[in-house]
Amino acid sequence: METLREIVDPHFLLRNSVYVSLLVGFACPLVGMYLVLRRLVFLGVALPQVSSCGIACAFALHSWGIIPHFEHGENALAFAGSTIVTLAVIFLLSVLERRSRGIVEGRVGTVYVLAGAWSILLLVKNPFGEHGLLDRLKGEIIAVSDLDLGVTAGTYILVCFFLWLFNKEFLLISFDRDMAVTLQKNVIIWDTFLFLLIGLTISMSVLSVGPLVTFGFLLIPPLTAHVVASSMRQFAVIASLLGGGTAFIGFALAYAWDLPVGPTDVVLLGFIYAFVFLSKRMVTVIGRWSLAHQSERSAGFSPPQRPNR
């Protein structure tokens, strides 16, 4: 209780980190929904890794003097690297998808493993790799400046606004692409726009909390929400609230027990998913049992007696 009071205090030293965690928690599940619905869960794993690779790439180019130094430009550099590389990979994957080259899972898996390998190589060859960059790739959730918070909040508000505004179009092209074509919708433009929003959210999230946590918030809240939701609106609201709530509680637990925030959040999401899934299964089994029991009683059926020994 004391920890919670401390965290919600407006003068709390790490308040910006709490706010960024909450923003990631609320926003990531809203774009992650579309990855789950389109059965692109692997892409949800690969894109944060690609985004990390983009950050490593930008810093490597900077350290080799290819990108000039500018004052307080670290975050802008990281954001630019992350966003450009993520969007370029999304574009490449969509082109390959349209041309039906190879297997989808194969392409996404290759992208994931290559992005991971390149991140490590660029990190090793970067003289500044030991400082800052490694923390950034893990997710620099501790030190968040007011400017970073503002940019993150602004980006997520914009993403959420567009997701809300064009919900009808995004749902149509995801649910029935062919129908969208017959309704004269330009599915390529809408797909590109949706993946631009997904890429932007992932880039921003990886900068704030790292690839592992981004993946966790992209997928586990929507998967959990899908177990209990009965409409698309409920699905979005539950996933987002679950993400935000878990981010807050995870931060509090990590702060109280001196644990890293990101992994604490992900483990907590895992526990919630397991709990919700098992509870739902139990309710279903009890419901079926009770229904069968009722119908047996109404039919006057009596269970066979055990023979006396």
Added chain:
Amino acid sequence: MTSEPLISLEHLDIGYDQTPVLRDVQLSLERGSFTGLLGANGSGKSTLIKTILGIIPPLAGEIKFGRIDNRKPILGYVPQREVFDPIYLVSSFEVVLMGASRRVGPGRRFNSAEKQFTMKCLQQTGVANQSRKRFSQLSGGQKQRVLIARALATKPDLLLLDEPTAGIDAAAAEAIMELLVSLHKDGITILMVNHDLHTVRRYVRQVIWLHQGKVLAGTVEELLSPQKIEQILELEIS
């Protein structure tokens, strides 16, 4: 009913990835007609429908549309119901409402008139009582009716249906065919893919038969008489 063509296919090659399934197709679909599209699996029935709808680009040739009230005809599409992923938590009402998307611009919400029209389409196809139920939980016949309602929500001039009676019981299939007959009487032109010769013979007037890369077109009497069927199948043997 007039005999003015609603759609003319001129020297059309259709297929995927530059591999033609049908070559040099020349057909016209008359306004107000009820046409059955027959053929074996892989003969190109669905590919032909998807090409007419603009989902698959033609490899060669041209599709010409007749004008209705000085505009291109609106095409309503009823796909095979198995293509829908049950992961989507959409109700029957929401599925049908998607049909109104053409009239509601990007970023705009469906107004009450569109919602009322959606309910009317559900009533017309006899599934208004299922409007709140999740689409994935409906039976095969109910799903088919919802998809027809969605096509009606587009206010179509031509309805293209891809195997609307496949995999559903005889009673439900008959009810769907009766529904299509009543829609046809209301003035909608219909092109329907169907495997079942008996159904086609009973309900439709014109037939397009895709057979071994050839496109045969005519009336039911011309193409589906026992002698003609025998003749077509003898072609296959020889």
